[in-house]
Amino acid sequence: MDPKVLDVGLHERRRARRMQDQEYREAYEQASRELAQTDALIRELDSLRVDLGISKAELARRVNRNASSVRRLFTADQPRPELPLIVALADALGAELRVVPRTPEAQSTTGGGSDRRRVPANT
Amino acid sequence: MPPRHRDKHETARSAAPAEGRQNPWAVIYFRASDGAVPSLAFLNECPSTLDAQFTAVLDAVAAAPPPQFSGGGKWEAMHGSMSGFYEIRLSGPRREQFRLFCLLENGSTEELASRGLPGPAIAVITGMRKPWRTAFSDRDYQYVRSLAREHRCNYPRSIATL
Numbered sequence: 001m002d003p004k005v006l007d008v009g010l011h012e013r014r015r016a017r018r019m020q021d022q023e024y025r026e027a028y029e030q031a032s033r034e035l036a037q038t039d040a041l042i043r044e045l046d047s048l049r050v051d052l053g054i055s056k057a058e059l060a061r062r063v064n065r066n067a068s069s070v071r072r073l074f075t076a077d078q079p080r081p082e083l084p085l086i087v088a089l090a091d092a093l094g095a096e097l098r099v100v101p102r103t104p105e106a107q108s109t110t111g112g113g114s115d116r117r118r119v120p121a122n123t
Numbered sequence: 124m125p126p127r128h129r130d131k132h133e134t135a136r137s138a139a140p141a142e143g144r145q146n147p148w149a150v151i152y153f154r155a156s157d158g159a160v161p162s163l164a165f166l167n168e169c170p171s172t173l174d175a176q177f178t179a180v181l182d183a184v185a186a187a188p189p190p191q192f193s194g195g196g197k198w199e200a201m202h203g204s205m206s207g208f209y210e211i212r213l214s215g216p217r218r219e220q221f222r223l224f225c226l227l228e229n230g231s232t233e234e235l236a237s238r239g240l241p242g243p244a245i246a247v248i249t250g251m252r253k254p255w256r257t258a259f260s261d262r263d264y265q266y267v268r269s270l271a272r273e274h275r276c277n278y279p280r281s282i283a284t285l
Contacts (some may be wrong), residue, residue, distance in 0.1 A: 006239040007284045011150035014163075015178055018171075027175035035183045035195035081196055 041097075042081065046074045048093045063088040146185035149244040151228070152283040153274040160283040161270060162223065165250030173215050177223050177250075180211045185245055188227065205264055208248075208271070218255035224248045224267050226274070239279025246274060246282075 019025045049059055060070040065085065073081055073089070090097055152162050166174045180197045192198070201208040201224075211223040228235065228244040235242060248270050253259060274280065 004236070004239060004279070005241050006151070006279055006282055008149035008151050008241060008244060008282070010152060010283055010285070011178075011181070015182070018174065018178070021171060024171045024175045027172035028179050031176040031179035032183065035179060035197065038195040039183070039187075039192055075200070 038081065041086065042073060045086070045089055045093060045095070048095060049089075052093060054093070059089060059092060062092040146182065147243070148185040148188050149240070149242060150181045150185050150247065151240075151244045151280065152247050153249070153270060154281045154283045155270065155273060156281070161249035162247040163283055165223070165252075169221060169250075169252075170215055173213055173221055176213050177211055177221075181225075181245060181247070184209075188243070188245070204261075205268070208267070209245075214255075215252070219252055220255060220257075221250065221252045222259075223250040224271075226271060228280075237278055246280070248274060 015028075019028065049056070054062075056070045056074065057067040060067040063070075063085070065088075069085065070089070073085065087097060152160050154160050166177060169177070176197075180195070183195055184192055184198055186192075197211055197213065199210050199212060201210055205224075207226065209225045209227065211225070213221045213223075215221050224247075226246045226248060228238060228240055228246050230238075230243075249267055251259060251263060251267070
């Protein structure tokens, strides 16, 4: 390794070490799934907006919100997406949200086997 | 910076990096001049499940940094006196609030090299916790900013490696 380049691998090593703990691993995997679901939902809405050629400001007007609230939703400026806003945006984009049970294959890979439901954008 | 939009047909997937796969951005932990690593001290004192959640958020951001990643409801750009920082916001037992404060290390290859970084990185500065429905004080935030100033003055960066 170039002596001038720092070793930036601690994060991976620490994660690998902590993942040996089952409680930690399960919490990590659950959080990862939730993050991915939330991010995918927001991205799907934004992608649909772009496909329809609707500006964020126009979309905000259609759901009677400030343009900033819609802009924040599609960036890291909005930490807690509101479900009513998500639903309103989906409706304004001609889409709807549906709760879809995981497939048995997905259930077995997530390790939980719970009946927790997910909320993808259904366009 | 990665492209703004994902393929719309791409399905949601776990942010957990596949075995052996490197995220586009690294995650580094600021080490103070006295050798202390405030962020790791904070994470090590968090309940295990919260430590795991913080790590999952860091990995999700490292895999697809803003603006590509929406934040997933946990990663927030800060404003005002904390402009330039990002925080990861989690709730713990009895609604205790846990926050991890980060900076984004990005720039030209030459600039990153001057910082000792092989590529862009999320610099984790420190973390703090507070009871529900309370606020951090100005002094708390000043402390975070003072650590960040120290971090940014280091060429190359001072980071934890062990």
